[in-house]
Amino acid sequence: MKLLDRRTLSVLLTVIVVAVVLSIVYLARAVIVIFAFSILFAYLINPHVKFLQKHSLWFKSLKGPHIFQVYLVFVVLLASVFHAFSPEFHGRPGRLVREIPTFADSVASGEIADSVGRNLGWTDAQTFRLRAILQAHSSNIENVKQIAERSALEIAGAIFAIPILAIFFLADGEKLANQIILLISPGDDIGELRSVAAELNVMLQRYIRAKVILGILSFFFSSAAMLALGFPHPVALGVIAGILEFIPIAGWMMAAATIVSAGVLAHSHWIWMLALLGAWRICMDYAISPRVMGHELEIHPLLAIFAVMIGGAVGGIVGVYLSIPLVAALRVVWRQPRAIKSS
Numbered sequence: 200m201k202l203l204d205r206r207t208l209s210v211l212l213t214v215i216v217v218a219v220v221l222s223i224v225y226l227a228r229a230v231i232v233i234f235a236f237s238i239l240f241a242y243l244i245n246p247h248v249k250f251l252q253k254h255s256l257w258f259k260s261l262k263g264p265h266i267f268q269v270y271l272v273f274v275v276l277l278a279s280v281f282h283a284f285s286p287e288f289h290g291r292p293g294r295l296v297r298e299i300p301t302f303a304d305s306v307a308s309g310e311i312a313d314s315v316g317r318n319l320g321w322t323d324a325q326t327f328r329l330r331a332i333l334q335a336h337s338s339n340i341e342n343v344k345q346i347a348e349r350s351a352l353e354i355a356g357a358i359f360a361i362p363i364l365a366i367f368f369l370a371d372g373e374k375l376a377n378q379i380i381l382l383i384s385p386g387d388d389i390g391e392l393r394s395v396a397a398e399l400n401v402m403l404q405r406y407i408r409a410k411v412i413l414g415i416l417s418f419f420f421s422s423a424a425m426l427a428l429g430f431p432h433p434v435a436l437g438v439i440a441g442i443l444e445f446i447p448i449a450g451w452m453m454a455a456a457t458i459v460s461a462g463v464l465a466h467s468h469w470i471w472m473l474a475l476l477g478a479w480r481i482c483m484d485y486a487i488s489p490r491v492m493g494h495e496l497e498i499h500p501l502l503a504i505f506a507v508m509i510g511g512a513v514g515g516i517v518g519v520y521l522s523i524p525l526v527a528a529l530r531v532v533w534r535q536p537r538a539i540k541s542s
Contacts, residue, residue, distance in 0.1 A: 233357055235521060237364035242407045243445075244269055245369060266369050270362070315470060354446075398531040402496060406524050409495040413488055414444040417451075417479075421458065424475045428468045436461060451480055496527040 244266070251265040258264045312333060316326030368375070380392045422437030430436065436458050443450035455476045462469030484507075489500035498506075503523055510522025 232521075233360055234364065236357065237361045238368055239403070239407065239524075240361050241365040241368035241372060242403050243411075244273075244365060245372075248369060262370050266366060270366075395532060399528055402527050402531055403524065405495040406492075406527065409491050410445055412491055412495075413483070414441040416487065417441050417444040417454075417483070420479055421454070421476075424472060424479075425458065425462075425467075428462075428472050428475075430458070430462055430467045430472065431465045432461075451476075451483075492523050496523065498523070498527060498530070502526070 247269045248262060248265045251268055252259055252262065255265065310330075312326050312330035315321070315329060316323075321329075376396055380389060380396060383392070418437045418441030421440040422433045425433030425436055439457055440451075440454040443454040446453070455473065458476065459469045459473055461467075462472055485504065489503040489507075492498065492503045493500040496503075503526075506522040506526045507519055510518030510525075512518070
């Protein structure tokens with residue numbers, strides 16, 4: 200008597216294979232995330248590469264020289280922003296780096312309450328109440344500081360690796376996609392897979408366009424707010440805020456820390472700026488971003504908010520960033536075969 204028939208063995212084998220694949224994905228999640236961000240960065244750079252390739256007098260059939268040109272222009276523009284608009288940071292970056300931990304320590308110890316109360320004209324009782332609240336949550340603030348320090352090293356490594364990996368996707372992305380289609384296609388469904396791949400390609404292009412729009416909006420708001428509050432070099436700091444908009448959660452936190460630190464060093468109205476950045480973040484997360492993403496990816500704004508919240512609960516910062524493109528990709532995969540069958 201057989202203990203297991205062929206169907207039961209097939210189901211059991213499928214469950215084991217799925218479990219093994221999910222385990223590998225979980226263990227290699229950091230590498231997979233870096234590759235995912237590399238693909239998104241390649242989509243950000245690719246329109247500029249195509250533009251140069253189309254209007255170039257030489258090497259129209261080659262992507263390599265134009266990829267190098269785009270990277271070179273990007274590095275030059277980034278360096279120009281820091282050197283031309285922020286000369287006071289040049290030659291003494293250590294001071295700014297030291298000020299951020301000092302600012303965090305003052306928040307954890309409650310000492311910043313004196314500065315806040317003095318600038319806002321609070322009474323001694325109100326200042327004492329704020330200091331007591333900060334001191335009661337000092338352990339949580341220290342934990343956040345330690346997590347930020349650890350994350351800074353990981354983010355620095357990812358920032359170095361992502362542009363390098365993106366070069367390979369820019370140069371051979373189409374060939375790699377075709378090889379994957381040929382690998383997983385049983386033969387008869389290759390046309391359907393190519394159609395799904397084309398839809399996913401368009402979806403990712405729209406997603407990157409939406410992120411660019413949000414970055415531009417953050418640039419204009421931050422620059423205008425800093426200009427109104429008398430911050431030094433609002434355009435340069437606004438560019439930083441716009442670029443960091445591409446990084447979920449940690450990006451706007453780093454931008455806010457940089458802007459507030461610059462305001463503290465320049466004795467500007469950094470408290471009002473912090474309040475404006477907080478209000479802007481609420482508007483971005485719950486009004487502007489869902490509508491922009493929903494319009495570009497044809498997703499309802501409420502579904503976009505729900506996807507971001509679920510992604511944050513499941514995958515943290517990475518889940519927040521990848522939740523919307525994953526939902527859009529699932530929508531494409533679900534809709535495309537049905538469209539083909541109906542036609």
